[in-house]
Amino acid sequence: MSKTRTRRSPGEWLRSRDGQKFLVITAFMIIPLLLLFVFTYLPFGEMFTYSFYKMKYTGARKFVGFDNYKKVFTRDDCFGALKLSLYYMAGSVVQLALALYLATVLSFKVKLGGLFKGFMFFPYLINGIAIGFIFKFFYTRGFVFDTVLSWAGFNIENLPYWLKDQSINNWSLVGTSVWRYFGQNMVLFIGAIMSVDSNLYEAAMLDGATKFQQFKYIILPSIKTIVLLNVILSISGSLSAFEPPYVITDGANGTGTYFVVMHQIAHTQQKVGLASAMAIILLILIFIATIIQRLLFKYVFRNAEDEDINATTRREKKLARKRASAMKKGGMTA
């Protein structure tokens, strides 16, 4: 703000080019900002205050300081439920690998590629609750999954109870979530791969690069932003897994994830303060996980980029050696 400009009266300033620019910008921004504030920041602030109270939805509340936070860490059903997220994280690794593989295959010329893409993306379009009900019947003893496996030669007597057996039921639930989301990841990957300049492939082919080398040196570095995004989304998704365990097993039988436990505490037990504290802690965990991933990715992709430079130096060294030996040979013959 220079002194000369402030001498103008506010009315003049508003009519000036700067003033008009300012007016238009604020006018356009005010509605989205208002919505963001009212529906995101205000409720979040409210929740943050709730987390310091012992309260129900209705009735009086009592300030308890950090007691709720202490409880989250000392109760074994709250923090312990995060262990289940490991299942979902393992699932998300499988999911991303599968999505990346299929995306790479499908982004080259494949017969009926569009059809495959459609089939694999389709589960993402189905409502999560509906998927829950589908898989409830899918896993029921003697229903779809068992029948399909018995066609493949499995004896139904040897098959586990997919939802009853506590050593396997979490994997069953993870399976539904992989089935639902890998298609969406795949489509995001395909979109990113499409944006890679095709001249690069041609050049690589001329240099004699294999398909895997093309993937490693061209595709992966070019789509690393999308890979990072997908990893962050699926890790925070696995920390907050809710729909499969809630709809399919109601969180019973050792499948209650952090979110399901939080839901039960907030709505059945009506300990709103405790549930809010759980939510805040989950938010912090997701922040931490995201930061760690960013650092990790910086490290991983630093190597991937350096690889090119190393490769050139190696190549130059090789050429130099060849030239040197050729000169030696030349020298001997001469």
Added chain:
Amino acid sequence: MNLKKALAVLLTSAMAISLTACGGAAPAAQAPAAEEAADEAAAEETEEAEEATEEAADTEAVAGDLSYTSLSLDDNKDLTASIKYIHHKTDREEDGTMANMIAEFNKEFPNITVTTEGVTDYAEDSLLRLTTGDWGDIMHIPAVDKSDLSTYFMPLDTLDNLSQELNFVSSWSYDGLCYGIPYMANAQGVLYNKAVFEKAGITELPKTPTEFLDALQKIKDNTDAIPLYTNYAAGWTMGAWDAYLGIVTNGDDTYVNQKFAHTANPFDDPGDDTGAYNLYRILYDACANGLIEDDYTTTDWEGCKGMLNRGEIGTMVLGSWAYAQMQEADSHPEDVGYMPFPMTVNGTQYVAAGGDYNYCINVNSSDENKLASLIFIKWMTEKSNWCYNEGGYTVVKDGANPDMYAAFDGCEVLSDQDAVAGEETLLNDMNAESELSFNAGGNDKVQRIVEAGATGSESFDDIMADWTAKWNDAQEELEVEVNN
């Protein structure tokens, strides 16, 4: 400078607008809470807010000269009003029962328009709608604290007056005023299939947990039916086991609301096949001995109705409200039977009966709508026959009971007494604090019994000891006086 100032003014005004918008939309009862939350100084504010709600409660309780018993249906035939009724019976909304009843009602009261809405997932949704204030005139009371009743609902009558005409009206009363009237009442027994019992060679209905487990074993040995279907996956069907606490397990109608919260060891084995211990032991032993469905995690509530009807299921532990649905589910309604819970206390089998969801009236409705709503409730209770048709135990004193209760002859039918003054919310608080939530959605604790019984991961005594520990911790936390 100007730019900054203008921006600051804009931002603050935007915030102020959004804040007032929020405040305006919230109902009166919520306003103190919202203000308080916005403020940072917390502790003192809380007390003020409490006082404010209490004051509101006091004034509401005195107001209102409408009362159920003094209202005459004949005097108000030409009242004109339009009221809205939200309820949990989505099945009756869909099959037209509700519309038929309202058509009957309109024959007598042609100018009262009743709009109805069946709400799926009623227990949760209704609570949310209640806090927004904009839900209509009549609803079924969701799980609110009794001390908050007067903030939301109109008192229908005094408890003394109402209990002379109707049964089971004490469950939603506070300070001598009644806020709800049950649309029907349930007796807590056990559903069974008569044909399966006959085939299994069970000639007399079991009267104790041990006899009941023997009967289940007979069903397993002699028939193909599932002896006891737990309905584990549906969740709430497991919480249904809590309904037998008190009256059924020890014959004391004051136990649940007055003594349970003060009991030091409510889950000890009394040693005579009674008590909460033996109630849940039935479930544990049935699971441990393979007397339940093969894969309990994939049970199907809609499907089980037909299975019981067809004789593929021997017994299910559910309230009498389920009886009509089981009969309608398939082609063998005559095989569906209902018996008292197999537990005998000092030679008597006790049956707990109590109101289902209760009608209530919005305290913020207009006077006209309040009157019309009360007329509608009175008509529904006394003239619609809804309770009888649903197989409910009669709400109107000395009304007719359906035939299904024939097996209850000779049993003592009781309904839970109220909590003593000053302890109306104690059981709720204990339930929430201990997270066992008896009769309040504590499904997971009963599911745990099934898991432990079926997999052997925990012994029954360990579970009972754990419950006792949770109960005692909650008593300590809430500083409840404990009697041995």
